Every structure is written in C-alpha cells, then in structure tokens.
Amino acid sequence: MNRLTFPLLKSLLLATLAVCGTASAAEAPRAAAKADPAKGGTLYDSGDAARGLPACMSCHGAAGNSTIVANPKLAGQIEAYTHKQLVDFTTPNRQQPIMTTYAKMLTEDEKRNIAAYLATQKQKAGAAKNKDTVELGRKIYRGGIAEKGVAACASCHGATAGGIPAQYPRLSGQHQDYTYAQLEAFKSGTRKNSIQMTTLSQRMSTEEMKAVSDYIAGLK
Ligand code: HEC
Ligand code: HEC
Numbered sequence: 001m002n003r004l005t006f007p008l009l010k011s012l013l014l015a016t017l018a019v020c021g022t023a024s025a026a027e028a029p030r031a032a033a034k035a036d037p038a039k040g041g042t043l044y045d046s047g048d049a050a051r052g053l054p055a056c057m058s059c060h061g062a063a064g065n066s067t068i069v070a071n072p073k074l075a076g077q078i079e080a081y082t083h084k085q086l087v088d089f090t091t092p093n094r095q096q097p098i099m100t101t102y103a104k105m106l107t108e109d110e111k112r113n114i115a116a117y118l119a120t121q122k123q124k125a126g127a128a129k130n131k132d133t134v135e136l137g138r139k140i141y142r143g144g145i146a147e148k149g150v151a152a153c154a155s156c157h158g159a160t161a162g163g164i165p166a167q168y169p170r171l172s173g174q175h176q177d178y179t180y181a182q183l184e185a186f187k188s189g190t191r192k193n194s195i196q197m198t199t200l201s202q203r204m205s206t207e208e209m210k211a212v213s214d215y216i217a218g219l220k
Pocket of ligand 2: 072168213
C-alpha cells in the first residue's frame with residue numbers, strides 16, 4: 001500500500017464507521033411497553049371507524065375463528081408470528097391488497113396488542129375433507145418427501161402443528177384452502193417472507209401441497 005492511498009482509506013473507513021454508528025443508535029430498540037391484549041381485542045372486534053379501519057372480526061371471525069376458507073383463522077396463533085405478518089404486510093415480502101392496506105393503518109403498538117390478544121384465543125378445530133389424500137398428507141407432514149429433499153413439516157411446525165415459538169407458526173386446524181393458497185404463494189414468489197418455505201414449496205407438486213394442507217386442517 002503506498003503512502004497516498006493509506007490515509008485516504010483510513011479516513012474512508014472512519015467515515016463509514018461513523019455512519020454505521022449513527023444508524024445503529026437510531027435503530028436501537030425502544031423500551032417496548034408490554035402488549036395489551038384487552039386493547040387488541042377491542043380493536044379486533046370494532047375496528048376504528050374514524051380511520052376507516054374495519055373490524056378484523058368481520059373477516060377473521062369472532063375471537064379469530066374465521067368461518068370463511070380464504071380468510072385464515074388467527075385464534076391461538078403464536079404471538080410473535082402474527083406480529084411479524086402484520087409488519088411483513090407493510091413490506092414487499094408479503095403483499096396482499098386487503099391486508100397491506102390495513103396493516104399500514106395499524107401502529108406498532110396496535111400490531112403487538114392484536115397479536116397478543118389473538119394468541120390467547122382458543123381455536124375452533126378444523127377437519128380433513130379428502131379421505132383419499134389423508135395418508136399422503138400424513139406422510140409428508142411427518143416424514144417429508146425424502147427423494148425431493150422436502151423436510152418433514154413436523155420438524156419445524158411441531159408434531160401436531162401447534163407451532164414452536166417464536167419462529168414457527170401454528171398450522172393445525174387451519175382452513176385447507178388458506179394453507180394451500182399460502183404454499184402456492186411461497187412457490188410462485190408472491191409471498192417471500194420465508195426462504196425455507198419458498199425452497200420447500202418449489203419442490204412440491206400441487207397434489208402434494210393439497211394433500212398436506214388437507215391433513216393439517218384435521219390436526220389438533
Ligand atoms: C376484508 C377482509 C379482511 C379484513 C377486514 C381483515 N383481514 Fe386479515 N386477512 C384477510 C385475508 C384474505 C388474508 C389472507 C392474506 C393472504 O392470502 O396472504 C388475511 C391475513 C391476515 C393475517 C395473516 C395470517 C397468517 O396466518 O399468516 C393476519 C395476521 C391478519 N390477516 C390480521 C388481520 C387484522 C389484525 C385485521 C384487522 C385490523 C384484519 N386482518 C382484517 C382478510 C381480512
Ligand atoms: C425448516 C423449517 C420449516 C419446515 C421444514 C417447514 N416450514 Fe412451514 N414455515 C416455516 C417458517 C419459518 C414459517 C413462517 C414464515 C414467516 O415468517 O412468514 C413457515 C410458514 C408456513 C406456512 C404459512 C402459515 C400461515 O399461517 O400463513 C405454511 C402454510 C407452512 N409453513 C406449511 C408448511 C408445510 C406444509 C411444511 C411441510 C411440507 C412446512 N411448512 C415445513 C418453516 C418451516
């Protein structure tokens with residue numbers, strides 16, 4: 001290194017450090033207040049007409065037990081996962097016209113309060129509908145698809161799909177149509193907030209995704 005470039009590099013390095021230093025100070029987590037599930041429940045049930053925010057309940061059902069197959073059940077979901085989705089909907093990683101609009105209207109505290117509320121609600125069980133594919137679904141859920149390099153769903157989502165805090169969401173009892181739609185979304189790249197799920201779904205056929213989604217609906 002010659003005498004001219006060294007001081008230049010040194011001052012560049014110092015400048016970079018200074019910039020990084022300021023950035024990380026600004027992003028340091030603020031002292032988070034405890035989430036308030038009661039407030040979350042009120043907002044979930046009633047929305048906020050003043051802001052044009054509809055009641056979440058109108059689509060996701062009373063206490064998070066949606067009865068419409070395209071709208072996921074949210075009851076009993078892992079708190080950190082629900083919060084992450086409400087954040088992700090505001091980023092390019094999970095764009096969905098309805099939820100992106102509403103997630104952008106929620107403050108950070110509201111996202112945390114609603115996630116805390118939903119985690120305390122009891123999910124109403126679902127049921128598998130297709131007897132012909134339940135065995136295939138069970139095999140994939142428990143053992144994966146070895147020849148395609150698809151890991152067992154159970155290894156991350158738990159033996160009965162109850163989820164594992166904080167990373168792995170609950171899947172059990174979910175509407176099969178919603179679960180299948182998400183696997184397709186990961187596969188096609190419309191949902192890109194999990195590299196693990198993108199990789200897995202790209203290795204699965206439509207039949208395999210439908211079978212495992214139906215099986216999961218019946219898990220409790
Ligand atoms: C008009 C209907 C509608 C309303 C109102 C609505 N949602 Fe949704 N929500 C949906 C649909 C549809 C999806 C599935 C999105 C997708 O396909 O990715 C969804 C997905 C979600 C998810 C992701 C669940 C998961 O398992 O990943 C969360 C969390 C959520 N909504 C929370 C809320 C909250 C909180 C509110 C109220 C502020 C709300 N929703 C209002 C229709 C709605
Ligand atoms: C290596 C760990 C891992 C394995 C194995 C795995 N998953 Fe996942 N899965 C995740 C993670 C992490 C998420 C949460 C992604 C996020 O943050 O949005 C997820 C999310 C999902 C979702 C979205 C849930 C929702 O409410 O929207 C579905 C559906 C799903 N996984 C199904 C499956 C199925 C079916 C299998 C087996 C074929 C499987 N997963 C195997 C890690 C895994």
